Amino acid sequence: MSGRDAAAFNSSIQRQEFSGFRASDKLASPPPTNGESSKKKRPKQNIVYSQPADTGTGVDINTQIVYAVDHLKKNGNPVRLEDLAIITGTPLLTNQALFDRFRAHDRVIHDPNTDLYSYKHDFNARSKATLLTDIQRHTKRGGGIAVRTLRESWKDAPSAIEELEAEGEVLVTRTQKDQAMRMVFWNEIKPIEGTGGMPVEKEFRDLWHSLKVPPDADILRSLASEGLQATNSEKLIPKAGVNKKKGKKLAPRYRPVRLTNVHLKGDIDLSKDYAPSSSK
Structure with missing residues (x-):
């Protein structure tokens, strides 16, 4: 074999080894099964971005006071300031401004004898x-x-x-x-025999509920037969001096005074007041 033929044979062997390596490389990774994609799926996160996350009592004094007072309301029993600060996570023991505003709250009651704090309800009934x-x-x-x-x-x-x-x-x-x-x-009227307040017997209640209201036409006919008529609903009289369209006040209208005692014209001045004055 000549040197040229040997070089051609070696190059063909190298091409076959390279192509075989690429084919085996492709077969090394098995094809996806059960309809799975070769791409990795991102895990879904159930996050509602329209609702703010609960970050606790926060750093604002007003928010911390709301948390503390709301806990007193829900608890119902007097508590120590130390326990309230730990449960609500508010710096009532270290923040003097927060403690002063908490003590001055109109719904917070402090018992100096026991040094306990409680919520002030509108009613304090216990029996x-x-x-x-x-x-x-x-x-x-x-x-x-x-x-x-x-x-x-x-x-x-x-x-x-x-x-x-x-x-x-x-x-x-x-x-x-x-x-x-x-x-x-x-109940101001107590259920006492002879004074009222007793429940109505079932027979009379059934009779009352069995009554039917007649139609309007029959009511008007019955009223007309007795010489009566239905009353009209009261109409609202608009206030004088108010323009309904533009909402502007109109100037008051002065009407001329009509004198009825015309036979006294010339003898008595009707524009004057002739009431006798009280003498001292």
Whole structure:
């Protein structure tokens, strides 16, 4: 074999080894199975960017006071200042400005004898008798009390209200959906025999609810047969001097005074006041 033929043979061997290496390299990595892609998928993160993250009490004094006072309200029992600072994560022990504003809060009560702090509720009832007193006092001032407000100050208030309702001491309004207690009022007319306040018998209640309101045409016909007529709804009289379109006040209109006693013209000056003056 000549030197030229030997060089051609060696170059062909090298090409075959190179092509075989590339083919084996491709077969070394198995093809993706089960429909998986060769690209790595990024893990999904369930983050709601429209809601701010809860970073605790923060560094603002107003936010820290809200956290501390809200804990007093939810706790319901007096607590030490040290425990309140640890639970809420607020620097009540180290920040003098925060402590002063916390002590001056209108909903914070400090007991100097025990050095405990508690929340000041609108009502401080702790028994059925004191609860009835608060309801009676509030009703006399012209309104009822929300049951939710009483429950915040005393957790057993709803059960006490139900007992007072069964005894006829209070009147309770309820929601139409689930009949939950909403407002409570003091019952001024007690259910006593002979004085009123007793529940109406079921027979009369059924008779009352069985009554049907007649149509408007029949009502008008009945009124006309008795010589009566339906009253019209009261119409609002617009205020004088106000322009409805532009909202501008108009100048007052002066109308001429009409004199009726014309037969006295020339003898008496009707523009003067002839009332006799009181003599001293």
